[in-house]
Amino acid sequence: MNFSCKDKEQIEAHGLSLAQVEQQLERFQKGFAPSDVVRAARAGDGIERLSSQMIETYCQAFEQDKDKYVLAKFVPASGAASRMFKDLYDYVDSDKSIEECPQVSELIDNIDKFAFAAVLDDKLKTQGGSLSTYLAERKYKQIVKTILQPDGLDYGQSPKALILFHDYGSQVRTALEEHLVEAANFCVNQDKHIHLHFTISPQHLDKVQSLLNEVLPRYEATFGVKYDIQLSVQKSSTDTIAVNLDNTPARDHKGRLIFRPSGHGALIENLQETSGDIVWVKNIDNVEKDALKTGDYKYKKALCGFLLTIKQKIDAILFDIESKDYSESLKQRIKDLCEKTLRVKLRCESEFENNEGYFDYVYSLLHRPVRVCSMVKNEGQPGGGPFWVGESNPRLQIVEKSQIDLSNEQYNKVFLSSTHFNPVDIVCSLTDHRGNKFELNAFVDENAGFISEKTQQSAKIKIQERPGLWNGAMAEWLTFFVETPIDYFNPVKTVNDLLKAAHRPL
Structure with a gap:
C-alpha cells in the first residue's frame, strides 16, 4: 500500500x-x-x-x-452509558407517545425506585418544576431529557461508572463505588492496601x-483500608x-x-x-x-x-x-497435573532426543x-x-x-x-x-x-x-x-x- x-x-x-x-x-x-x-x-x-x-x-x-x-482488581469501564439509555433516546427523538414506548413507560411508572430519583428531582427544581409536578402534568419527555442531557444529569454521555446504581436510604452509590465496596471485602492486601485499576x-x-x-476518604474510614487507584485509557x-x-x-x-x-x-x-x-x-x-x-x-x-x-x-x-531433577516422580506429577487437572494431552517422551528436550517442552x-x-x-x-x-x-x-x-x-x-x-x-x-x-x-x-x-x-x-x-x-x-x-x-x-x-x- x-x-x-x-x-x-x-x-x-x-x-x-x-x-x-x-x-x-x-x-x-x-x-x-x-x-x-x-x-x-x-x-x-x-x-x-x-x-x-x-x-x-x-x-x-x-x-x-x-x-x-x-492482590488487585481490574475493571473495564471505558464505555459511555449511551446504550443503556437507547430506548430513552428513541422516545425523545420521536413523536411517539409514552404508551407506544413500553420501556420508557416502565421507567416513568417506577421513577421513584431509581437511585438517581432524588438528584433528578433536585435538577428539575432548578428548572422551575419538580419530579412530582412533572409527573402530574405528564411532562415525561422533559423528565427523560433531564436524565440524558448535559444540562440535566448528563447520563447519556456519562460512563456507567458514574451512574447512580443503588439506593441504601442513608446513601446512594454509583457503579464505581460498588466496586470499591466489593474490593474491600476480598481484595485487601496484608498492608491494608487495595489495588484497583479502572480503564476509563x-x-x-x-x-x-x-x-x-x-468518596475515597469515606470508604477508607469505613473499611480501615487505603485505596491505590489506577486509572488508564x-x-x-x-x-x-x-x-x-x-x-x-x-x-x-x-x-x-x-x-x-x-x-x-x-x-x-x-x-x-x-x-x-x-x-x-x-x-x-x-x-x-x-x-x-x-x-x-x-x-x-x-x-x-x-x-x-x-x-x-x-x-x-x-x-x-x-533444578534439572529429572526424576520419575517428577514425570508422574507432570502427567497427573497435565492430564487430570489441565486436561492437556502430553506429547510422548519418545518424541524427544533426551530428557532435557522433554522437560523444556513441559516447561x-x-x-x-x-x-x-x-x-x-x-x-x-x-x-x-x-x-x-x-x-x-x-x-x-x-x-x-x-x-x-x-x-x-x-x-x-x-x-x-x-x-x-x-x-x-x-x-x-x-x-x-x-x-x-x-x-x-x-x-x-x-x-x-x-x-x-x-x-x-x-x-x-x-x-x-x-x-x-x-x-x-x-x-x-x-x-x-x-x-x-x-x-x-x-x-x-x-x-x-x-x-x-x-x-x-x-
Missing part, C-alpha cells in the same frame, strides 16, 4: 508503525478464520462444579495463602477522578485502521486516515500494567446491592483458592525442572499465566460461551458467537449445545513461580480477531477488532472454568435493569 508522507506522519503520531498498519490491511483482505469449536464445555467436561465442601476448602486455601501475593475513556477521566476524590497505539468495503483505507472529509478503537482486547496492555500478582477481572456494570454480596464474596474467594491451589502445583514443577507448556473463569448457566443472556477448541488437542476457550461459522452445520450444532456462558468474572495469575510478570502479549492468539461493518459519515466502512480480552487475548493462558450461581450475575445493560431485584431498594 502506498501511503503519502502525511499518512505516514499520521500513523506515527498514532503510535503505530507502517508495518502494523499494513498487517491490519492484510487482515482485512484475508479475514479471520472461524473458531474451530469441537464441543461445548459442560459441567464435568471442562466446567468444574464445586460442592459446598470444596467451596469451604478453597476459601480456606485463599485465606491461608493470599498474603503471599499482591479520556473524556471521562476528570469526572471519575473528581468522584474518587470525594485504551492506548491509541492499539487502534486499527478502518477500510472501505473494497478494503482500501477509509478517509474522513479532510482526507485523513480513519482509525478506530480495536475493542476490549486492546485492554490486555492495560492489564499488563496492573499492580498485582493475582487479579480479579469484572465489568463495571456487574454489581449487586449489599444484600447479595456475601455469597458473591465467598465464590470470589473460592475461585481464587482454586487458582492458588493449581498455581502452587505448577510452580513446584517449574522449580524442579529448573513451555506450564510457564504461562493462569485464569479461572466463572461460568453461569445460560438463560438466554448474550455473551461468550465455554468451548473445547482445536481438533487434535482441544483446549478450553471462551468463544463469542461472532467467532463461530454458524452456516457450518457441525459448528452450529456445537454452538446450540452450549449450556453456559461467560459473565466476565475472572481471577488471574499474572506472575510466574519466581514472581516475574508475564509478557501478556506473548499469549495472544492474533488470529482470533473480528471484522465488522459500521457507518461513518453515512458511508459503510469495515473495522477490525483485536482478539477479545477474555477470548483470543487470553487464548494461550492455562484456563479453568468453574460454575457459579447466576444469582451473582447482575449486569445493567439497560436503565430498567436497575429495577431488578438485585438493584432496586428493599
